[in-house]
Amino acid sequence: MKSMKKILISLLCLFLVLPWLAPFTAASNHQNETEIEAEDAGETAGKDEVVYATLSPSGAGKELYIVNSLEVTEAGEIADYGAYSNVKNLTDLSEISQSGDVVEMSASVGKFYYQGTLDHTNLPWDFKMTYYLDGEEVTPEELAGKDGTLEIEIDTTENEAIDPIFYENYLLQISFAFDGEKTSNIETDEGILANAGKDIQVTYTVLPEEEAVLSVTADVTDFELAGIDISAIPQNMSIDAPDTDEFTAEIGTLADALQSIDDGVLELKGGATELHEGTTALQSGSTEYKEGIQALNNGSGELVSGSKAIQDALATIDQSLGDTDGIDGGDFNMMTEGLEEFASALREIKNGLVELKDGFGAAYEALDEAITAIPGHEVSEEEIIALKQSNANQDTVDKLLEVYTAALTVKGTYEQVRDGFSAVTSTLETMITSLETIVGSIQELIAGFNEFLEKMDPTSGLKELQEGISTLSANYQAFHSGLVTYTEGVGELAAGYTEIDAGIGELNNGTGELASGVSELRDGTAELAEATQDMPEQVTEEIDEMLAQYDKSDFEAVSFVSDKNEEVNSVQFVLKTEPIEKAEETDEAEEESEKKSLWERFLDLFR
Known part of the structure; x- marks a missing residue:
């Protein structure tokens, strides 16, 4: 027991003395620092x-x-x-x-x-x-x-x-x-x-x-x-740069393909320009033809009226010859002059029809060549969808489809009325031939009538004259009926051709937009081809720059x-x-222990 007390007293003394030893320890450390300072750096x-x-x-x-x-x-x-x-x-x-x-x-x-x-x-x-x-x-x-x-x-x-x-x-x-x-x-x-x-x-x-x-x-x-x-x-x-030779070679192939596309678009631009020039000429010719056919249609009424007057005159002459009472030489002279004027009028009609036939033939030939030259290719719905989903300029694609639709409309409409166009020329030729026959018959009649008047007593040949005039009147009646049918056909043709001419106008507008769109497309493909000309080198540089960004x-x-x-x-x-x-719950015993002083915890070691 006494030994334990001695130990406790010794420890207590040591505990109390330690603070007093600190200055001496510090002095010793200071001495060591002084020695270190004296050492080399x-x-x-x-x-x-x-x-x-x-x-x-x-x-x-x-x-x-x-x-x-x-x-x-x-x-x-x-x-x-x-x-x-x-x-x-x-x-x-x-x-x-x-x-x-x-x-x-x-x-x-x-x-x-x-x-x-x-x-x-x-x-x-x-x-x-x-x-x-x-x-x-x-x-x-x-x-x-x-x-x-x-x-x-x-x-x-x-x-x-x-x-x-x-x-x-x-x-x-x-x-x-x-x-x-x-x-x-x-x-x-x-x-x-x-x-x-x-x-x-x-x-x-x-x-x-x-x-x-x-x-x-x-x-x-x-x-x-x-x-x-x-x-x-x-x-x-x-980071080592990868081998890009194969990749850049493929890009070079792409650049070549883009150049080929640009060359093709350049040719397309030339073709679109020529097509527009052709449709412009077609529109001009079509407009002239439309104006001519409308003028002919507008004059058809006067032509029919004049022909009807001639027909009535022949009928009157035929009827007058049937009644021979009161006819003298002056009447025969007036008859001869009337037949001359009639023949002259028929010649003018014939000449007008000849000019119309020639003008129509030239216009129809130009129109037929232009419309026949329009391609009749059919584009399927799948091809149209694929074209719209492609990388092509969609404005240009829309213009191409509009032109394609207008061209097919014009071509289809023309096919429907083509027989009517062809019939116009043959009808005009038939009418010209008929007029030439009638004029010839009138000339023969006049010549025969004059000869008759010179050699014979006028009244004795009236019967033959009457028969000739009657035959002429009957023939002219058939001619007049054909003329009426012809003018009705001209009216229908003029009305139908207005739609054709409008379609040709739309076609020309479409080809104009197409030419403009293809021109813009060419500008784009030319710029793209120029920009991608050095693409392999540019890609290599971009890869190097990208790798350099991550190469530290x-x-x-x-x-x-x-x-x-x-x-x-x-x-x-x-x-x-x-x-x-x-959060964990704190042990009450640990909390109580943390509240104890250092001396109390020291004493607890011996309790």
């Missing part, structure tokens, strides 16, 4: 920095410190730089001194580690973690221990307050694990899922100079999350804490969010 061959940060579950920074690893090649006093709020030696028990941003320490050859804590939490990236449960945004604290459909969204953006060299050259890897026994139906578009024991690991990669929005959904029960791990390292791997092999590390630090070998970032976990 040490040398280093570079340093590594590992940046550790603790983030809240929502991504806000909470703590930021750096673990520095110095490669000491010659023992002695060495210096490093960093605006730390405090520093800690992680290598041995020697002290580290700090003055402003200068950190000094005494180190032996080899690795020397020390930790520096920063008074800010700024990183090259800003992180934001958002949590949704059953579609409603919730805080991490509210989420712990809950069930439902969970969505985690992670946003990464550049922090412009930090040197952009890290954002531009560092690769981010973000990962966290779900409890496989409490999680199901995990889905993510941007990440990779992997089994890690009973857990399911979710991993994302964010390339340098990229901002990302990452998300994952899962059905969870009694949810907890150990935290989200984020690491950042330089993407300093080099020439990156040289710089210090995260101070630009005064030289010979920096590497800088890495290790970040972690705090866990989302349910």
Whole structure:
């Protein structure tokens, strides 16, 4: 018992004396520092920095410190730089001194580690973690221990307050694990899922100079999350350019094909221009023909009226000759003059019909050649749909289809009235022949009548004259009927041809739009062919530029804490969010123990 009391008294004395020994210990350390200062300055061959940060579950920074690893090649006093709020030696028990941003320490050859804590939490990236449960945004604290459909969204953006060299050259890897026994139906578009024991690991990669929005959904029960791990390292791997010869060869073939298309469109442009010129001439001829046929139709009434007057005159003469009383020589002379005027009128009609036949024949020949030259190709509905779904200029395609439809309409209408056109010429020839026959008959009648008057007594030959006039009147009546039928046909032809002429006008307008559209198409294909002429070289350059964007092999590390630090070998970032976990009940005994003083806890060891 007495031994125990002595031990207690000795320990108590030691406990009370220790504070008084501290100044002497400090003096001894100061003496050691003085000796170190007297030593030669040490040398280093570079340093590594590992940046550790603790983030809240929502991504806000909470703590930021750096673990520095110095490669000491010659023992002695060495210096490093960093605006730390405090520093800690992680290598041995020697002290580290700090003055402003200068950190000094005494180190032996080899690795020397020390930790520096920063008074800010700024990183090259800003992180934001958002949590949704059953579609409603919730805080991490509210989420712990809950069930439902969970969505985690992670946003990464550049922090412009930090040197952009890290954002531009560092690769981010973000990962966290779900409890496989409490999680199901995990889905993510941007990440990779992997089994890690009973857990399911979710991993994302964010390339340098990229901002990302990452998300994952899962059905969870009694949810907890150990935290989200984020690491950042330089993407300093080099990327070899792939062999693009085969690819560029195919592109060269494409460029050649585009040039061929341009050549074909150029020929199409010439053909479209010629087609438009042809339809313009066709429209001009058609307009003249329409005006001529309308003029003929307009004069048909007068022609029929004149012919009817001639017919009535012949009938009157025939009737007058039947009544021979009161006829004298003067009447015969008047009859002869009337027949002469009649013959002259018939000649004028015949000459007019000859001119009409010749003009109509020329116009009809030009019209027939122009319309016959219009291709009759049929384009199927499938071909039209394929053409509309192609890469061709759709305005030009629509114009082509309009021209195609108008051309087929004109061609079809013409085929329906073509027989009528052909019949006009033959009818005109028949009428001209009939008029020539009638005029010849009248001339013979006049000659015979004059001879009769000279040699014979006029009254004795009246019967023969009457028979001749009667025959002439009967023949002319048939001619007049044919003339009426002809003029009716001319009227129908004039009415029908108006539609044909309108169709030809639409065709000409369509070919004009086609020529204009093909001209624009040619401009486009020419520009495309010119732009793609050097496409293989351009593609190769683009590939090189794209690869150069991701090739960070020439990156040289710089210090995260101070630009005064030289010979920096590497800088890495290790970040972690705090866990989302349910609150645990505190043991009352532990709480009571935490409230006891140091002396009470010391005495408890012997109770």
